[in-house]
Amino acid sequence: MDASRKKKITIVGGGIIGCLIAIHFKKKNYEVTILEQKKYLGGVLRDYEIKNDFFFRGCQYLENGIDWIDQLKMISREKFNSFKYNYASNNIFNEETLLKKDLAVPIFKFKNISKKKFKLNNTKNSSLVDKISFFPKEIKKKLINFIKNCGLDPKEIHYDCAQNLQISRINILNSDLELMKLKSDKSIFDENLAVSRKIKKANDLFYSTPLNGYSKMFDKILLNLKKMGIQIILNTKVEPVWIENKLILKYDEKKISDSLIFWSGNPTNLIYNFNKKKIKSNIFKTLQISANISSHYKKNFFLQNFSDKSKILRIQTYILRKKNKIGVECLFTNNPSSNILNESRKILSKLKINFKIFDKTIVKYPLPRFDVYTVSDQKIINEFQNKTKNSNLLYSPWLIYGRRKKIEKIIDFLVRKKIY
Numbered sequence: 001m002d003a004s005r006k007k008k009i010t011i012v013g014g015g016i017i018g019c020l021i022a023i024h025f026k027k028k029n030y031e032v033t034i035l036e037q038k039k040y041l042g043g044v045l046r047d048y049e050i051k052n053d054f055f056f057r058g059c060q061y062l063e064n065g066i067d068w069i070d071q072l073k074m075i076s077r078e079k080f081n082s083f084k085y086n087y088a089s090n091n092i093f094n095e096e097t098l099l100k101k102d103l104a105v106p107i108f109k110f111k112n113i114s115k116k117k118f119k120l121n122n123t124k125n126s127s128l129v130d131k132i133s134f135f136p137k138e139i140k141k142k143l144i145n146f147i148k149n150c151g152l153d154p155k156e157i158h159y160d161c162a163q164n165l166q167i168s169r170i171n172i173l174n175s176d177l178e179l180m181k182l183k184s185d186k187s188i189f190d191e192n193l194a195v196s197r198k199i200k201k202a203n204d205l206f207y208s209t210p211l212n213g214y215s216k217m218f219d220k221i222l223l224n225l226k227k228m229g230i231q232i233i234l235n236t237k238v239e240p241v242w243i244e245n246k247l248i249l250k251y252d253e254k255k256i257s258d259s260l261i262f263w264s265g266n267p268t269n270l271i272y273n274f275n276k277k278k279i280k281s282n283i284f285k286t287l288q289i290s291a292n293i294s295s296h297y298k299k300n301f302f303l304q305n306f307s308d309k310s311k312i313l314r315i316q317t318y319i320l321r322k323k324n325k326i327g328v329e330c331l332f333t334n335n336p337s338s339n340i341l342n343e344s345r346k347i348l349s350k351l352k353i354n355f356k357i358f359d360k361t362i363v364k365y366p367l368p369r370f371d372v373y374t375v376s377d378q379k380i381i382n383e384f385q386n387k388t389k390n391s392n393l394l395y396s397p398w399l400i401y402g403r404r405k406k407i408e409k410i411i412d413f414l415v416r417k418k419i420y
């Protein structure tokens with residue numbers, strides 16, 4: 001099929017990726033339709049709203065200086081809060097705590113680090129166990145305990161998910177110079193060890209978030225995409241139907257059969273309808289606990305927490321609609337939300353970030369994470385993408401977590417298909 005001659009594209013899912021694909025194809029003069037099952041655009045980025053109070057759904061920073069993000073910001077015509085990335089890593093293993101600023105990876109103590117301590121002849125890259133077998137035994141053990149504490153089986157989870165769990169690189173306390181030497185010696189060290197941007201002499205990172213939240217941003221995007229001539233059909237769940245190697249979309253007794261299709265949503269049904277293989281999506285369940293806070297601390301701060309015991313994964317302080325907020329992404333737990341928030345407050349106070357939590361505004365809601373998947377699911381998805389690569393379904397990077405990498409993969413694909 002000569003994809004460039006096809007002038008219609010239907011996008012299933014109106015999250016950020018679906019919106020970006022829509023803009024791209026509109027500029028290429030395609031007839032573009034977005035089909036979205038919810039009654040609004042924005043997907044996972046929509047704010048959590050309760051009694052007219054708004055909270056971010058997890059730590060969602062937009063990188064500054066990236067073309068397609070700038071384009072989307074412009075289309076929304078919203079105002080953004082731009083800030084320097086301020087972050088830290090807190091580590092609690094065997095009751096011992098290590099806290100370090102300017103890193104968001106696990107940090108361990110280890111004496112006399114040298115090449116010999118790592119497993120260099122590790123050729124398998126199937127599961128998380130293969131990934132962390134590279135590290136010295138003591139560190140491997142702690143990482144295994146972290147993964148188990150997350151309720152995950154390290155033998156079952158795919159190697160690449162280390163990145164999504166923020167454990168693909170580690171740092172060793174007070175060893176930055178040794179780590180730098182190793183990193184410049186071999187790419188395998190560079191891929192597995194981290195030092196702060198300051199030590200690497202890399203520039204600071206800058207991010208932004210919409211001043212009035214993502215829901216408002218996407219409501220404006222909706223209006224402006226429509227003005228650009230993009231058809232947007234909300235409240236509509238699409239059912240995929242495969243006839244041999246052709247994908248047809250069904251909804252409300254209607255059918256779309258003559259179109260390129262970009263499927264940005266969860267692909268479980270799409271794959272099942274093709275080959276009756278079921279992926280175990282949503283195996284990693286997390287919760288978001290948020291509240292308004294009183295604080296003189298007016299900055300955005302992000303902390304990654306690694307532990308064999310604590311339920312906290314990430315803590316974020318931010319400002320939304322002029323109110324100071326805290327958001328904590330944590331593992332499923334019966335602990336009262338106020339305990340989780342108090343534990344977070346104590347961690348941040350060690351960094352001199354102090355605040356009071358407004359108890360009456362505490363909210364708790366589930367956060368879907370589709371980015372942690374098993375070795376067998378990865379095989380099913382790759383096999384499916386391989387078998388459908390000559391169909392009207394465009395490639396979609398379902399297994400990738402971060403927006404920037406997702407888009408880079410899509411652009412790569414479109415360039416190869418000569419539709420970029």
Ligand SMILES: Cc1cc2nc3c(=O)[nH]c(=O)nc-3n(C[C@H](O)[C@H](O)[C@H](O)COP(=O)(O)OP(=O)(O)OC[C@H]3O[C@@H](n4cnc5c(N)ncnc54)[C@H](O)[C@@H]3O)c2cc1C
Nearest residue numbers: 013015016017036037043044058061237238265401402403
């Ligand atoms: C807690 C959390 C924090 C994150 N932090 C960051 C971060 O800091 N930086 C970063 O780069 N990434 C981050 N991510 C990942 C990032 O949010 C996602 O990669 C990105 O926003 C996903 O956008 P999307 O459009 O691909 O998917 P989604 O936002 O999930 O959109 C998919 C849309 O498809 C719709 N849909 C699904 N099935 C159907 C159907 N059958 N018919 C019609 N519609 C359908 C859904 O309703 C949804 O609106 C984070 C994710 C989470 C969960």
